[in-house]
Amino acid sequence: MALPFRFLTAILLGWVPLVAQAVEWQALEGWQAVAFRGHGAVVVNDGVIALPPGAPFTGVHRTEPFPSSNYEVRFQALREKGNDFFASFTFPVKESFATLVTGGWGGDIVGISSIDGWDAADNETRTYFNFENGRWYSFRLRVTDDRLQAWIDEKPVIDVVITGRRIDLRPGETKLTTPVGFMSYNTAGRIRKVEYRLLKPAAR
Secondary structure (H helix, E strand, O other), rough: OOHHHHHHHHOOOOOOOOOOOOOOOOOOOOEEOOOOOOOOOEEEEEEEEEEEEOOOEEEEOOOOOOOOOOEEEEEEEEEEEOOOOOEEEEEEOOOOOOOOEEOOOOEEEEEEEEEEOOOOOOOOOOEEEEOOOOOOOEEEEEEEEEEEEEEEOOEEEEEOOOOOOOOOOOOHHHHHHHEEEEEEEEEEEEEEEEEEEEOHHOOO
């Protein structure tokens, strides 16, 4: 069916926002070990990233450019042993970065670090999740210009408006995991099936 003339005119004049070209899930590969002080020996085998306990951190990152907004990332992660975060994920948010904390501060806190200078344990994204060792969990993170959302096993756990907020990393070595990366804290974790996709405007 032909489009109405006024709609075609709007497209030509730039009045209608364009749909993102890439909307299918794409694999994220090419992970490199992060040179944390006292880090464990990272192993990537058959698509699984193994993060052994560090003193205190072990991590990986990708150095290639990555979208800064309007995207989703999904992955599966498992805590082998330990009682702290095992697959915390650092990601871009427009001109800055943030971290999705997975089981920090004793093993059960999930949230975003940092918002207006407050860590995941101290801001409104803090939630509690009982992670069992040896079990795979599915994580999904959505980043848009005005909101951060996250799910665990498709259960919503984070939904925060970031318009007018200061988004930044927690001070310290976390910055070594940019632009995208995973890290564990004195805990053994495994990560697999890491994928991302760009978002259509309707998904925001």
